[in-house]
Amino acid sequence: MNFTEVEVIEQLVKAYKExxxxxYPHENLYRGRNHSISGIGEDLLGAYLISRLEGVRIFIDQPLSMIDKSLSTRYPDLLICEDNEIKNVLEVKMDLGYQRKDFIDYCQKKEEWISNIVGKQCVLSRKREDRIPMNIADDIKFHVVIYSENNGPKRFDEEIMPIVNETCPHIEVYVLTSGQHPNLANVNLEGINTNKDEFERLVNAL
Incomplete structure (x- = not known):
């Protein structure tokens, strides 16, 4: 299934409502807290990217184990692989939310991890018999993809991103929408601005 940029956001809004x-609905059955939406956000972005990129495989929430056992197993949201080489790692965020005060620290920790795995061997696996040997590319990039600018720190572009850009050379950050948050109960699709340029910048970087 191919999604346009606007359709990705429309599907996200629909998922938030559901x-x-x-x-399993019943007239006397009520839910308090919402189901987690993060996995759907990952799947949506994966579906969009696989329709835009040629010659790649995308692994969603797949265990990434390094041959070097001093490095712990991680579960990246999306891994984009060409042949048997991991060239891009993506972390998908609904918004900056809980990270609004420590986004720089978050990026610097991801930068440290990426720097430690560059050029090394690893394995993707769910089960022992399904182990897929991989190499980490020498030019690997880590992409933080944020669906909504809402709940983020003020002056994000002016005060936070310059520090991230200076201290985290492997990391790129993208914000896919502005305006209303897709999770609002009465959200109006016309009130959400889909940043098509950010989608395109992401595709071009992969």
Whole structure:
């Protein structure tokens, strides 16, 4: 299934609305907290990217184990591979939310991790018999993809991104929408600005 940029956001809004309902509805059955939406956000971005990129495989929430056992197993949101080489790692965020005060620290920790795995061998696996040997590319990049600018720190572009750009050479950050947050109960699709340039910048970087 191919999604346009606008359709990705429309599907995200739909998922948010469904997340507040019980999976198996009944007139006397009520849900308090919403279902987690993060996995759907990952799947949506993966579906969009696989339709835009040629010659790649995308692994979603796949265990990444390094041959060097001093490095712990990680579960990146998306891994983009060409042949048997991991060239891009993506972390998908609904918004900056809980990280609004420590986004720089978050990026610097990801930078340290990426720097430690550059050029090394690893394995992707869910089960022992499904192990897929991989190499980490020498020019690997880590992409932080944020669906909504809402709940983020003020002056994000002016005060935070310059520090990230200076101290984290492997990391790129993208914000896909502005305006209304897709999770609002009464969200109006016309109130969400889809940043098509950011989608395109992401595709071009992969």
């Amino acid at each position: 997340a507040g309902k019980p999976t």
